[in-house]
Amino acid sequence: xxxxxxxxxxxxxxxxxxxxxxxxxxxxxxGSPHVSAVxxxxxxxxxxxxxxxxxxxxxxRNAARGGRAVVAQVDGGRWLALxxxxxxxxxxxxxxxxxxxxxxxxxxxxxRPDRVAIEIAVDRILGRA
Numbered sequence: 040x041x042x043x044x045x046x047x048x049x050x051x052x053x054x055x056x057x058x059x060x061x062x063x064x065x066x067x068x069x070g071s072p073h074v075s076a077v078x079x080x081x082x083x084x085x086x087x088x089x090x091x092x093x094x095x096x097x098x099x100r101n102a103a104r105g106g107r108a109v110v111a112q113v114d115g116g117r118w119l120a121l122x123x124x125x126x127x128x129x130x131x132x133x134x135x136x137x138x139x140x141x142x143x144x145x146x147x148x149x150x151r152p153d154r155v156a157i158e159i160a161v162d163r164i165l166g167r168a
Contacts (some may be wrong), residue, residue, distance in 0.1 A: 065101035080140030119166035
């Protein structure tokens with residue numbers, strides 16, 4: 040079922056804060072999907088998904104090309120897929136925001152000099168939570 044990204048129920052928002060690992064699907068240069076397991080954070084007021092990674096990762100290279108991406112999480116019969124345009128974030132403030140959001144949902148990640156972030160500007164949410 041399609042959900043309004045601007046009017047998510049408390050149950051959906053709660054599910055998006057549980058310590059559940061998701062998947063990130065980005066597109067390779069040839070258009071084929073690349074799926075990887077990720078921790079992610081959703082900023083509901085900004086309608087932005089943030090994923091931390093390192094600069095040489097496949098997902099970072101795919102995000103740098105732009106296009107669209109999807110983050111999904113599943114727990115039993117509950118599931119959500121958050122879709123939108125994707126971009127690679129390399130500026131220190133943007134990366135710090137993603138690290139802070141990740142730490143709030145999961146745990147403080149280790150330091151990496153090559154840390155970058157992936158942001159998805161969510162314009163479509165499908166699921167049942």
